[in-house]
Amino acid sequence: MTQFSETSPIFKREEVLREEHHPDDLPERVDEMDDLHMSLAPAARGVGANNVFLHGKAGQGKTAAAKAKLSELQHHAEHESNHLNLTTCYVSCESHDLSTSYKAASRIYQELTGRSRPTGYATDVVMDMMFEAMNDIGGTIIIVLDEIDTLGDDDRILYSLPRARAQGYVDDHVFPSIIGISNDLQWRDNLSPKVKSSLYDDSVLFSPYDATQLQQILRRRAAKAFRDTELIPSDKVSTDTDQNGDIVDVDNSDKGFLFQSEVLSDEVIPLISALSAQDTGDARQAIKYLRKAGELADKNNEVHVNADHAREAQTLVEREAVIEAMRKMTTQAHLALAALTALELSGDAPVRAKPIYGVYKSIASKVDADKLGQRRFKDHLRELDMQGIADGEKVAAGSIGGPAWEYQLQVDTEIAVEILKDTTRFSNIDFHQISNDRSYS
Structure with a gap:
């Protein structure tokens, strides 16, 4: 007899608390959805969608909004329109390490055709293959x-795609456009003026959720995820039963709901919402706290999730998030982490960006990786x-220039080294040897 069970005393449908669930x-x-709708509306009229940039911190619903609105447009094309021939293509630049226009174009080609990604060609050839598709x-x-900012300084594809019709890269019956999504609020400002003017017709900012909004999101998810937990429309609440609790708004409608749970203590959702709102306003983070709190109660064979579970969940999730973020970073981000780790091992941290950049270039040469310019490296x-992996502090620059920044690791150096060495590119790098090399100074 094993310890595994097909049921849980806590969860009913815990999958709705996982990241891959899109409401x-x-x-x-x-x-924000209305703004995005206005950007896509021209497509329904046969003239192609506007290019649009969705930006804001992580966990603000940018990707979910794009997928939901494109799904709506696809439904219109298939069931309501007589002329809209719509193809949508979703590409995660970060997941596929699309740090160059070549890589991005080859991935788009693969998504559009279902064929293997082209390799061994010049960038011009791959771009032509993408447009021919x-x-x-x-x-x-x-x-x-x-995660469009993964492309960094290589913005060639971002100039060519929006201008494909004007430049004759595609035929007259083709209307390509881009929805760019980024958590990096400064990335767009670093684009060249010609790219900014051609790439984004529209821009939609997703501001952080406040505590009230996070409570609404968590109550909707909790009613689906936990046992003996439900949202009862206020007009269905019976006065002669033991239905206790406050009438709350869960969807910005005029219709109130009674949130009632035999599993979640009353303080759990307000506490998690407050913790997340004070930190980043990240709904993904708040949902993860809630799931982890339930898992902790389940692990301890308890039938109620309380505030102690929520606080312990916050600590565990934050630690896991930093480690996971380190594992999932792009090659260029790993190179920046590697350089800072080497300087931390040498005892030179906190250290300014310029010497970190020197070590970065040295490590990039050792692993045969592209070298970014200093601005993009910063x-x-x-x-x-x-991401909480490093701590940056503004310091006086001295006799010339404006304020400068000093950086130091916020995670244990041995953990950083272990994660980097698990990455194929860095498996043979001796970080202690690099830390003793003073040629960067």
């Missing part, structure tokens, strides 16, 4: 480039800071 409705993002498909083609240092 059909986003009532907290009505305004669009000609073969025809109609409106909307390409979602999630973006990756800021990314490490945003």
Whole structure:
């Protein structure tokens, strides 16, 4: 007899608390969805969608909004329109390490054709293959480039795709456009003026969720995920039963609901919402806290999830998130982490960006990786800071120039080394040897 069971005293459908679950409705993002709708509406009229940039911190519903609105447009094309020939293509630039226009074009080609990614060709040839695939498909083609900032300084494809019709790269019956999604609020500002002017007709900012919005999101998910937990419309609440609790809004409608749970203590959802709102306003993070709190109660054979479970869940999730973020980073972000780790081992941290950049170039040469310019490299240092992997502090620059930044690791150096060495590129790198090399100073 094993310890495994097909049921849980806590969970009913825990899959709705996982990252891969995408809800059909986003009532907290009505305004943003309306803006996105206006960007896509021209496609339904036969003139192609606008290019649009969705930006905001992680966990604000950008990807979910794009997928939901494109699904709606696809339904219109298949069931309501007599002329809209729609093809959508979703590409995660970060997951596939699409750090160059060549890689991005080859991935788009693969998604559009279902064939293998072309290799061994010049960038011009791969771009031509991508546009020829669009000609073969025809109609409106909307390409979602999630984590578009992964492309870094190589913005050639971002200039060519929006101008494909004007430049004659595609035939007259083809209407390509881009939905770019980014968590990096500064990345767009670093694009060349010609790319900014051609790439984004529209821009939609997804601001962080507040505690009230997070409570709404968590209550909707909890009613599906946990046992003996439900949302009862206020007009169905009986006064002669033991239905206790407050009438709350869970979807920004005029219709209130009674949230009632035999599993979740009353303080759990308000506490998790407050913790997440004070930190990043990240719904993904709040949902993960809730799931982990339930798992902790389940692990301890308890039948109620309480505030202690929620606080312990926060600690565990934050630690896991930092380690997972380190594992999933792009090659360039790993190179930035490797350089900072080497300087941490040498005892030189906190250290300014310039010497970190020197070590970065040295390691990039050792692993045969592309070298970014110093400006784009600093973006990756800021990314490490945003993810809690490093700590950046503004300091006086001295006699010339404006303020500078100093960086140091926020995670144990041995953990950083272990994660980097698990990555094929860095498996043979001796970080202690690099830390003793003073040629960068």
